[in-house]
Amino acid sequence: MANEDARSPEALLPLTPAVFHILLALADGEKHGYAIMREVGTQTAGTIRMGPGTLYGSIQRMLKDGLIVELREHADPAHGDERRRYYRLTGFGQRVLHAEAQRLEKLVHIAQNKRILPGLGPIGGA
């Protein structure tokens, strides 16, 4: 329906961890639900284990907000003939992901400057 989403990505920040992780998981291509859950576990080395309720609850909101779109009944050869729903980032979703990553980067930068994290800072870093 919308050709170019003119909304400002910043209006949706800060994202919840659940949403951010889902966007991150979809950044390198479309995935179905379980693949997203698995990747979130991998990304976070098992510290965040996203259940289906959280996943699909988030997906529902993200669909409404135009961050992702659903590709219905996509047949995945790895699962035989089984049809599952795949999800993909929209242009707007990509911009929101980018905006949130930048926001976090700025915070990390502040943490580095205050010597909480190792990294370059005005006094030379740890």
Place this chain on the structure above:
Amino acid sequence: MSQSHLHQTRPLSVRFYQLLLRAYPRAFREEYATEMLLAFRDAHREVSRERGTVGVLSLWADFLYDFVKTVCIEHARSWTARDGHALALSGKEEPLAVTLPFSLRVAERTDIGLTRASNDDSLMSLVPEDHDLAQARGALFVVADGMGSRGNVASELVVQQVRDHYYENQQDDIPTALQKAISQADAALRNANGAGLPGGESIPDPGATFGTSFGATCVAAVLRERVLYVANVGDSRAYVLHAGQLRQVTRDHSLVAQLVERGELTPTEARTHPKRNVIYRALGCPDPTDSGADLFIEPIEEGDTLILCTDGLCSVVEDEEMHTIVEQHAPEESVESLITLANARGGPDNVTAIVVQVSTPA
């Protein structure tokens, strides 16, 4: 959908999870249950293969926790109101919601102000998640300003009563349903007043022209399809910003408004008139004829903005200022700025505002 694959090799675990899924709201279940079950099955397979029984127990712990948490959230979501917070999963709502054929962005704020000891304003916004309900009854926004020593209880009661009675009414058309809901709120206030006070008497309130210690103003707006319905009792207000013009939709039931209408007072004089707070209609009055609501029906288009507020805002902030703020900001910033401005002007009363931006769905 893919039920046949599940039927073939369904272990007990999967069947049990399928049973649990029944606890989710119907709409959510119809949409996602299959996917959730498939995800569970895949997770179960992978974990039992790689980590055995210990892994499966751990999986169940995670999934049960997720289940309990999200069932509550999803049920709350199919009924709760919207407000303008950032995208979140904690039970706060996202800024955008769909009421066919529009997308509504809602923000609401209430503030005690700088001089009052309590906040006697109440407010609520409800944009139904359920498409059928949104189609039939639309979205509802209510603001109420309580009067008397228990004003906060009165206004909260009004808001709840209007919301519940309006949505429960399946048969009447919208204007009738709205009027009835307000009458029922009025009756509830009178019952509560009679029941709550010793001897059941009302104590005259020095600020009112009639004797009630348990009353409230109320402005209730319904947005459905391309029509806005507004019912008003008292001096809280509804405005619509349309095509660059801000217009007050409701008519204040205040003495000064009557004088202005009759040409005996200018709007500017009305703002500083000693009797500007005196109203001649409110909910909860001993005499029901003093509680009649006015009904206004207006077309609504994409690009319009609806504003509901109590007199704590419109008595200290000029219409043009409200116009500028709402036109230039998203609803979330607008409500913040309006309240900040009211407090900058001394915050003489509680301040409440709901701002609803109407646009086409993304």
